[in-house]
Amino acid sequence: MAVQPEGTPCWADAMFSDVEGAKRFYGEVLGWTFGDASSEYGSYTQAFVDDKAVAAVVPPMPGQEGHSQWCLYLASPDAAATAAKIRENGGQVLMEPMKVGDFGTMCLASEPSGAVFGVWQGGTHEGFEATGVPGAYAWAEVFTREPAKADAFFAAVFPYAQKQMDGGGMDYRMYNVGDETVLGRMAMGDEFPPEVPSYVNVYFTVPDCDEAVAKATELGGIVRFGPMDSPFGRFAALSDPQGAAFTVIDVTTTKGELPTSTDV
Numbered sequence: 338m339a340v341q342p343e344g345t346p347c348w349a350d351a352m353f354s355d356v357e358g359a360k361r362f363y364g365e366v367l368g369w370t371f372g373d374a375s376s377e378y379g380s381y382t383q384a385f386v387d388d389k390a391v392a393a394v395v396p397p398m399p400g401q402e403g404h405s406q407w408c409l410y411l412a413s414p415d416a417a418a419t420a421a422k423i424r425e426n427g428g429q430v431l432m433e434p435m436k437v438g439d440f441g442t443m444c445l446a447s448e449p450s451g452a453v454f455g456v457w458q459g460g461t462h463e464g465f466e467a468t469g470v471p472g473a474y475a476w477a478e479v480f481t482r483e484p485a486k487a488d489a490f491f492a493a494v495f496p497y498a499q500k501q502m503d504g505g506g507m508d509y510r511m512y513n514v515g516d517e518t519v520l521g522r523m524a525m526g527d528e529f530p531p532e533v534p535s536y537v538n539v540y541f542t543v544p545d546c547d548e549a550v551a552k553a554t555e556l557g558g559i560v561r562f563g564p565m566d567s568p569f570g571r572f573a574a575l576s577d578p579q580g581a582a583f584t585v586i587d588v589t590t591t592k593g594e595l596p597t598s599t600d601v
Contacts, residue, residue: 340459341412344495344512345519346477347464348410348457349539350393351581356382359394359405362577366553366585367472367541378437389466391473405581407539408445409477410455411495411520412464416442419456419494426493427486434458448490450483452535469542475586476540476569478521483535484508487522488601500598511598538574539583546571546587553577553585566592 341347353359356374360382363369369384369391384392413419416434423430423446431453432445440462447453457464467473481487488510491497497512497520508524525535543549546564550573554560561582563573572586 340414340463342514343412343414344491344497344514345412345517346409346474347412347459348392348455348462349407349465349474349477350381350395350410350455351405351407352395352397353405353579353581354397355579356380356394356396359577359579362553362556362558363392363394365556366549366558367543369472386467386470386472389473390462391465391467405577405579406453406536407581407583408453408455409537409539410443410457410464413444413456413458416444416456416458420444420446422494423456426490428490428494437462448479448481448535449486450481450535452479452481452487452537454479454537469588471542471544473542474539475542475588476521478523478538478540479535480523480525480529480538481535482525482529484510484522484524487535491520491522499601501601503597503599505596510601536582540572540586541583543585543587544589546573546585546590549573549585549587550575566590568593568595 360371372383374380374382381395383390420430420434427449429447434442434444436442439460441460442458444456500511502509510522511518512520553575557578559576561574570586570588571590574584576582
C-alpha cells in the first residue's frame with residue numbers, strides 16, 4: 338500500500354487506562370483482533386481485521402491519564418515541515434515530531450479551535466492496511482465551534498480544496514485532496530453542551546448499525562446520536578465505556594439523495 342497523499346487520514350489510535358477492557362469492547366463491537374503489545378513502544382497494540390492493521394490502542398503515558406479519545410492521523414511527507422506550518426497558522430504542536438523506530442515519524446497537534454489530531458510521516462508503517470470494510474476506518478469529521486478558523490487553518494497546512502455542502506440546515510464543509518473528499522468539517526451548534534470541546538470524530542464501518550449499537554450498549558457504551566439513516570449510510574454516534582467518542586456506519590444501507598456542494 339502506497340504512502341497516502343498529504344492530508345489524507347492514514348491512521349487512528351486511542352489511549353485507554355484499561356487497555357484490556359478496550360480490547361474486549363472493540364473486539365466485540367467491531368470484530369477486531371489484536372497483536373502483541375510492543376513494550377519497546379509503550380505497549381502500543383495494533384488492531385486487525387482479517388490480518389490487516391486498522392487501528393491501535395495504547396495505555397496512557399505517565400501524566401496523561403484521564404479522558405480517553407480517538408486520535409486521527411493525517412499523512413505528511415515531512416512531519417517537521419507540517420509542524421512548522423501548524424505553528425505558523427495558529428495551531429499548537431502538542432508533541433514535537435518524534436521518530437518511532439523505522440515505522441515513521443509522529444506529531445500531535447491541535448487546530449485553532451482546539452480539536453486534536455495527529456500527523457504521520459510513514460516509514461515501514463504506512464498506515465491503514467484496510468479501509469471501508471467492516472471493522473475498518475470509514476470517515477472522519479472535525480467538529481468545531483469556530484468553523485472559519487478551522488477552514489482557514491486546514492487549507493493553509495494541508496493541500497485541501499474545500500466544498501460547502503448545500504442546504505440541510507447545517508454548516509458542513511468537505512476537504513478534498515485532488516478529486517477525493519478525505520475529511521469533513523461540522524460546525525457545532527447549541528445541540529452540543531458548552532463543556533464539549535472541538536474534536537475529531539472517527540467513523541468505523543460495521544455490517545449492521547443497529548446490531549453494533551445493541552452490542553456497544555450491552556457492553557457499557559452510550560448512544561449519543563442515532564441510529565439515523567443518511568445518503569451515506571445508517572450511522573450512530575457512541576461513547577465507549579471509557580468515554581472515547583466514535584461513530585459506527587453501515588455504508589450499504591443508504592437513504593435519500595446525495596447532497597450537492599459548492600466550491601469555496
